Amino acid sequence: MIFVTLGSQRFQFNRLLKKIDECVADGTISDEVFAQIGVSDYIPQHYIYKSFLDRNEFACTISKCDTVITHGGTGAIIGAVKKRKKVIAVPRLARYGEHVDDHQIQLIRQFDGLNLICPCWDVEDLKAAIQTSKMEQYQEYESNSNIIIESIVQFIENN
Template sequence: MPRQRTGGFHPRPTVLVAVGTDKHRFDRLIGWLDDWYAGSAARPTMVIQYGHSRPPTIPGAVPFLGHGDLQRAMATATLVVCHGGPATILEARRHGHLPIVVPRDPAHAEHVDNHQQLFARRLGAARMVALCESQAALTAALDAGLAQPRSFTVTADADVQAARLAAVARVGHIVEDLVAAAKPRRASARH
């Protein structure tokens, strides 16, 4: 069982960034992170899973992390930044993080539709994530999280919170499955 975050002292903070495994690039987020890191005095340790996106200039970047490596990174991270995927958000919260969420935007060819934006906005309104839909919001969240790590931790009643997050994750998976299933139909409808 993942441990709950206590917000304790971290000699050198670690920021985990996970963009998931979707085939779409998420260069916008990678660029925002590069800009933030270049101007940050904090210089945290960065663990960046960038998927199919362009590699960041920040040290500590890998295309993919296995499940175990991702779990270990979440367990030790000070902050977690992620895309709007339900599974990643659920895992971050299970590890006691209030995830900083930058949803993929189909207007930038980062996904096939806006389901991540809608999902993340709903969770943001419920204060279950720190929603960042602009570079300024991401920069502010990272700076605030490094200055006050406790403000980006969650403790939850394991049964109630786990059930709620499992339901949210299941809805997200259903939406992703529906989107994936609809794509071939659209392609075959053109023939």
């Protein structure tokens, strides 16, 4: 199953939802698709969707999927790679009213540079990104939280 998650911010991402609909309709995507569409007003025709999921619904859905297609939000990407899901990340762009700026491009570059995700720089390249993600192996996410906590503890103990 493919889980599409667009976050809970006030910005639509209709371009991505439409392209996924096209890919399901033309058979590029043959997997079951479920989407959390957020505030987007595009209504998917070829896959199941819900505007928002509660925490339990989200956890259940991500546990069932193999692949996550998402916007370039840090939380969405890290949450999926922590669960060892293949992630295709597409940046929201300001020129389409999808965000206030294009910072998601830089975030996706960082995750791509660590070989954690499959970047999809333009929705028109989604078909290729889907094929690439099926063939590629990505690095497992390693949190540095323990290192940070340990250094804080050492600082406190030494001062």
